[in-house]
Structures are given as C-alpha cells and as structure tokens.
Amino acid sequence: MPPALFPHSLASVSLVAEVIYKKFVLGVPLYRQLSEISRLGYHTSEATLTNWVIKAAQQLTPLYEEFHRQLCSAHHLQGDETPIEVLREPGKAATSKSYMWVARTPIKQPNPTVYYAYGATRSGAFAQSVYEGYQGVLQCDGYSGYNLLGTGVHRMGCWAHVRRKFYDANQAHIKGAQELLHLIDEMFTREREWQAYSPRVRRRRRRSSLRKILKRFWRIVDHTEVLSQSRLGKAITYAQSQRPYLDRIISDGVIDWSNNASERNMKSLVIGRKNWLFSTSTQGAESTAIWMTFIESAKANHIDPRQYLTDLLKASTVLPAFPKPEELAVYLPWNYRKHQNVDQRTDVNESPATTFAA
Known part of the structure; x- marks a missing residue:
C-alpha cells in the first residue's frame, strides 16, 4: 500500500x-x-x-x-x-x-x-x-x-492603470482625452513589437524610441487645464502622482510596460x-x-x-x-x-x- x-x-x-x-x-x-x-x-x-x-x-x-x-x-x-x-x-x-x-x-x-x-x-x-x-x-x-x-x-x-483612466475619460467624450490615450496606445504598440527581444535590446529601444513619445505625453499633461474632479482631471492627477515610477521603466529592459x-x-x-x-x-x-x-x-x-x-x-x-x-x-x-x-x-x-x- x-x-x-x-x-x-x-x-x-x-x-x-x-x-x-x-x-x-x-x-x-x-x-x-x-x-x-x-x-x-x-x-x-x-x-x-x-x-x-x-x-x-x-x-x-x-x-x-x-x-x-x-x-x-x-x-x-x-x-x-x-x-x-x-x-x-x-x-x-x-x-x-x-x-x-x-x-x-x-x-x-x-x-x-x-x-x-x-x-x-x-x-x-x-x-x-x-x-x-x-x-x-x-x-x-x-x-x-x-x-x-x-x-x-x-x-x-504600471501604464495599464494609467491607460484605464484616460480610456474612461475618452469614452465620456471629454476633450483632450483622445490625444493622450493615443500616445499611450502607441507606447503599448511598440512594446508588443519588442516582446521577443532580450532585456538589453528592449531597454535600448525604449530609450531611443519611447522617450520622445513620453516627453510629448508629459508636456500635454502639464499644460492641460481641466477640473480636478472630472474624469480627465482624475486621470491626469493619477498619472502625475505616478510619474517618477512610470519614467523609471524607460531605463529597465526587464520589467514589463504594464x-x-x-x-x-x-x-x-x-x-x-x-x-x-x-x-x-x-x-x-x-x-x-x-x-x-x-x-x-x-x-x-x-x-x-x-x-x-x-x-x-x-x-x-x-x-x-x-x-x-x-x-x-x-x-x-x-x-x-x-x-x-x-x-x-x-x-x-x-x-x-x-x-x-x-
């Protein structure tokens, strides 16, 4: 037995x-x-x-x-x-x-x-x-x-958490949300193309390709005037509060984009x-x-x-x-x-x- x-x-x-x-x-x-x-x-x-x-x-x-x-x-x-x-x-x-x-x-x-x-x-x-x-x-x-x-x-x-809030704002047809959502989607599109690459190559691609998109995203966020309690306002507030942690991903090829x-x-x-x-x-x-x-x-x-x-x-x-x-x-x-x-x-x-x- x-x-x-x-x-x-x-x-x-x-x-x-x-x-x-x-x-x-x-x-x-x-x-x-x-x-x-x-x-x-x-x-x-x-x-x-x-x-x-x-x-x-x-x-x-x-x-x-x-x-x-x-x-x-x-x-x-x-x-x-x-x-x-x-x-x-x-x-x-x-x-x-x-x-x-x-x-x-x-x-x-x-x-x-x-x-x-x-x-x-x-x-x-x-x-x-x-x-x-x-x-x-x-x-x-x-x-x-x-x-x-x-x-x-x-x-x-995590950029997925940021994207969800801008997606909700865009679904409510709030002016300004679509452009920011498009920039986030462009980041994810490029990340999917690099999934098979080694961490070293992915880090190099992020620094050379995503840095420009990221700068444009933050520039628009910083210059967007919106009510803090609106959907877009909450999305921007969350993104700004997470900015130091989001920017760090550019310099790390191991961690995922989300x-x-x-x-x-x-x-x-x-x-x-x-x-x-x-x-x-x-x-x-x-x-x-x-x-x-x-x-x-x-x-x-x-x-x-x-x-x-x-x-x-x-x-x-x-x-x-x-x-x-x-x-x-x-x-x-x-x-x-x-x-x-x-x-x-x-x-x-x-x-x-x-x-x-x-």
Missing part, C-alpha cells in the same frame, strides 16, 4: 488532487463536487472535503515557504492585491474585507514564480511581510501601502471567487493562497496543474517533517519540469513523483 495521505482517512492522493484541481483550476465549489463524488459511489460531506483541502495545504507549507524564498531572491517582481471575504475571522465581521496578495516574476524572466499570500488587512505592514527580505525592483499600482517597503525596494509604475501579468494571475482567483464566494475560516483562506501559488506557478512554467498537484500530494507523504531546502528544491516547477522531460524520454510509464521519491 502507498503511504496514506492523512492518517486513518479514506482520502487518496488522486481523489484529493481532483478535488483541489476542480475547485482552484475549474472554479467548482466543494458543495457542487459532492454530487459527482456521490455518483461515483463515495458519500461524504462538504466539511470533509474542506478538511482535506486545508490539511493537504498544511502538509505542503514548507514547500510554499520555499516558493516565497525563491521569489524574494529575484531582482524584478510585479505585485497586486484584491479583496476576499472570510466569514469567521477573529475580531472582524463576516462581511468585512480581507485581502489576497500576489507577487510574481516578470514574464521574460527564467524560473517563473507566482506567489499568493492571504492577509486580514490591506495595510502596508502586511505588504512588508509579503516582500520581507526582498531587495530589487517592484512594479505595482499606486496604492500607498507599498510606500512602507523601504529604500531597498525600487518601485515602478503590471498585467500579475493582474491575470489575480483574475484566476477572482473567477474562482465568483463561484465559491468566500472562505469560511482563515485556515481556508491560507490554503487557497497555497494552492493558487502551486497552480499558477505550474501554469507559468507550462506544466499540467493536475499532474503537478498529484505529484506534490505524493511528495507530502514521503517528505520529512522538517525538509531541507535541497529536498524541497526538487519540487519547484522549473526543476519538476526538467525531471518530467527526462522521464518522458526514458520511460513514459514512470511518473515524476516516482523518480523524486526514489
């Missing part, structure tokens, strides 16, 4: 992996999975499935922490946050907001890492815990909580949240952060999330209680992918987890 996933439990690795896959990849709430599991001949409860999801995440917490350590060793990161609802959170009403934070490496960087963290607040103090030990470039929106990250973190802005990559990762969570609505407990919210970290990192590394989840759950039964970093490194997505490719060439019937366990 293979090692049990949980002592004295009927839960198998494949069953728990399928439950987690359906909830966090396909967005199927646990209560809607019960009828399918019952049809297959196993009658259980939503509480049991919830316990499986939480306990399995807790068993893989050391690997989750290793993801965070790997993330903070990168030199460029992108970040975002979104509200979630936790019903039974100490000291808070059931309808109050908690937050899920995401941090990831830029698309062009090797060993893509996507990391989620659950926080009871949106305060800058929690941002400090997410980026604890990080020294490098962080691309994010204009939220003031990131101001507490210290001098070791060099912030860069923070859309991290927002797409957050959208994966938001789509699921529309189906399962909330987390009942803080343990449930924390397990959501752990599973989303593994799943979105697997996607970023072009790995099948279902197979990756299955192999991680198998690994949780053989890893020691206090695994060493080198024991955990084998299960990081980029190392997993290398072993997977080797296994496919040598023996198509042998799973990566078998090789790892051996």
Whole structure:
C-alpha cells in the first residue's frame, strides 16, 4: 500500500488532487463536487472535503515557504492585491474585507514564480511581510501601502492603470482625452513589437524610441487645464502622482510596460471567487493562497496543474517533517519540469513523483 495521505482517512492522493484541481483550476465549489463524488459511489460531506483541502495545504507549507524564498531572491517582481471575504475571522465581521496578495516574476524572466499570500488587512505592514527580505525592483499600482517597503525596494509604475483612466475619460467624450490615450496606445504598440527581444535590446529601444513619445505625453499633461474632479482631471492627477515610477521603466529592459501579468494571475482567483464566494475560516483562506501559488506557478512554467498537484500530494507523504531546502528544491516547477522531460524520454510509464521519491 502507498503511504496514506492523512492518517486513518479514506482520502487518496488522486481523489484529493481532483478535488483541489476542480475547485482552484475549474472554479467548482466543494458543495457542487459532492454530487459527482456521490455518483461515483463515495458519500461524504462538504466539511470533509474542506478538511482535506486545508490539511493537504498544511502538509505542503514548507514547500510554499520555499516558493516565497525563491521569489524574494529575484531582482524584478510585479505585485497586486484584491479583496476576499472570510466569514469567521477573529475580531472582524463576516462581511468585512480581507485581502489576497500576489507577487510574481516578470514574464521574460527564467524560473517563473507566482506567489499568493492571504492577509486580514490591506495595510502596508502586511505588504512588508509579503516582500520581507526582498531587495530589487517592484512594479505595482499606486496604492500607498507599498510606500512602507523601504529604500531597498525600487518601485515602478504600471501604464495599464494609467491607460484605464484616460480610456474612461475618452469614452465620456471629454476633450483632450483622445490625444493622450493615443500616445499611450502607441507606447503599448511598440512594446508588443519588442516582446521577443532580450532585456538589453528592449531597454535600448525604449530609450531611443519611447522617450520622445513620453516627453510629448508629459508636456500635454502639464499644460492641460481641466477640473480636478472630472474624469480627465482624475486621470491626469493619477498619472502625475505616478510619474517618477512610470519614467523609471524607460531605463529597465526587464520589467514589463504594464503590471498585467500579475493582474491575470489575480483574475484566476477572482473567477474562482465568483463561484465559491468566500472562505469560511482563515485556515481556508491560507490554503487557497497555497494552492493558487502551486497552480499558477505550474501554469507559468507550462506544466499540467493536475499532474503537478498529484505529484506534490505524493511528495507530502514521503517528505520529512522538517525538509531541507535541497529536498524541497526538487519540487519547484522549473526543476519538476526538467525531471518530467527526462522521464518522458526514458520511460513514459514512470511518473515524476516516482523518480523524486526514489
């Protein structure tokens, strides 16, 4: 018999992996999975499935922490946050907001890492815990909580956030918005043409080609007279407040022109949240952060999330209680992918987890 996933439990690795896959990849709430599991001949409860999801995440917490350590060793990161609802959170009403934070490496960087963290607040103090030990470039929106990250973190802005505000002003047919929106779109058009280039080439193109467009954009912004509370006024105010962070992108070829990559990762969570609505407990919210970290990192590394989840759950039964970093490194997505490719060439019937366990 293979090692049990949980002592004295009927839960198998494949069953728990399928439950987690359906909830966090396909967005199927646990209560809607019960009828399918019952049809297959196993009658259980939503509480049991919830316990499986939480306990399995807790068993893989050391690997989750290793993801965070790997993330903070990168030199460029992108970040975002979104509200979630936790019903039974100490000291808070059931309808109050908690937050899920995401941090990831830029698309062009090797060993893509996507990391989620659950926080009871949106305060800058929690941002400090997410980026604890990080020294490098962080691309994010204009939220003031990131101001507490210290001098070791060099912030860069996001042109997509700027564009949305000018787009709204243009949709309202406000005079002056169309020209500014056109200049932003021209920047994005050129950036798309340079996506395949190396960071060094992209930095050179930005400095030689985008600098002129950028100067024209700021010149128009500085000389536009508009009511501060109008849509165009709010767009201009936001752009001016982010100007130091937006101008820095010109001199960096690694960071993207926008923070859309991290927002797409957050959208994966938001789509699921529309189906399962909330987390009942803080343990449930924390397990959501752990599973989303593994799943979105697997996607970023072009790995099948279902197979990756299955192999991680198998690994949780053989890893020691206090695994060493080198024991955990084998299960990081980029190392997993290398072993997977080797296994496919040598023996198509042998799973990566078998090789790892051996």
